Amino acid sequence: MEKNSTKDTSSKKGELLIVSTGAGDLDNMTLKAYKAIKNADIVFTMKGEAGKYKELIGEKPVYTAGHTLFMEEGDTKMSEDETKKLENEVRKTIREAYDEGKKIVILENGDTTVYGPQMGYMKEFKDLNPKIIPGISSFNAANAALQNSIIGGTKDESGVTLTVGRAENKLIDKLSQAGSTMVFFMNREFDGFIEHLLTLYPKDMPIAVVSDAGFKEEEKVVIATLETIKDKIGDNLPFYKLIYVGNFLK
Ligand SMILES: C[S@@+](CC[C@H](N)C(=O)[O-])C[C@H]1O[C@@H](n2cnc3c(N)ncnc32)[C@H](O)[C@@H]1O
Incomplete structure (x- = not known):
């Protein structure tokens, strides 16, 4: 057999990318993410999300990416059987x-690495060498909305902790003493949560709620203290929000 006649299978290999599309309006998407979507052959999106990207996706085939597939602690809102079927x-x-040499993109809001529900794809398809394209997280967009440096403390006592906004979260108890700015994701039970914070911090501790960060029309910032925040928010607790607690707000 001639040396050059050996079949080159490497050229057949595809590409798998998790593309973070940024929080909020589409213009928060990086150029790298934009190009990856434009160059894709097939696209996966979460349910109801394809419309947002329709001009970019064009005629490409679109599949359902699911939510927290291939993850141990899933929150798929589907039954186990439905989840297995979709997986x-x-x-x-x-x-x-991939075997046909196609470019596959999984689209995800914000930044995949910050509580992203599609991180399970990285492990499941590890052998395909998947890559993450970074994005503007809601964390970045909300920081900008606050128009302030969000680093708590001074010099070697400074820091920020991103964590989950639930009273059961043991990290909050530990870090409340430390002077770190706390940024809470995925808060659902506002009432019990604020009461819990009041057991850990003084009642004049500043708190901010940034909702719909990165959306030009909807973005909103409410700054108060732990004592006054519930009155200030009233019945209008937004669904997509980050909660900041820290002296940087003073
Ligand atoms: C599953 S996490 C995904 C976060 C995403 N990977 C990111 O980088 O923003 C969802 C949580 O992120 C926060 N979040 C997502 N988008 C937001 C937005 N536009 N404004 C404020 N918070 C947002 C909320 O706390 C929400 O419950």
Whole structure:
């Protein structure tokens, strides 16, 4: 057999990218993410999200990415059987497309690495060498909305902790003493949560709620103290919000 006649299978390999599309309006997407979507052959999005990207996606085939697939602590809102079924479909679609040399993108809001529900894809398809394209997290967008440096403390006692906004979160108890700015994601139970913070911090501790960060029209910032925040927010507790607690707000 001639040396040059050996079949080159490497050229057949596809590409798997998790593309962070940024929080809020589409113009928060990086150029790198934009190009990755433009160059893609097939696209996965979460349910109801494809419309947002329709001009970029064009005629490319779109598949359901699910929510927290391939993750141990899933929150898929689907039954176990439905989750397994979708996971099998996704596996088949991705592996076939990859073997055909296609570029596959999984689209995700904000930044994938910050509580992203599609991180399970990285482990499941590790052998395909998947790559993450970074994005503007809601954390970055909300920081900008606050128009302030969010680093708490001074010099070697400074820091920021991103964590989950639930009273059961043991990290909050530990870090409340430390002077770190706390940024809480995924808060659902505002009432019990604020009461819990009041057991850990003084009642005049500043708190900010930044909602719909990165959306030009909807973005909102409410700054108060732990004692006054509930009155200030009233019945209008937004769903997409980050909660900041820290002296940097003073
Ligand atoms: C599953 S996490 C995903 C975070 C995402 N990966 C990111 O980088 O922003 C969802 C949580 O992020 C926060 N979040 C997402 N988008 C937001 C936005 N536009 N404004 C404020 N908070 C947001 C909320 O706390 C929400 O419960």
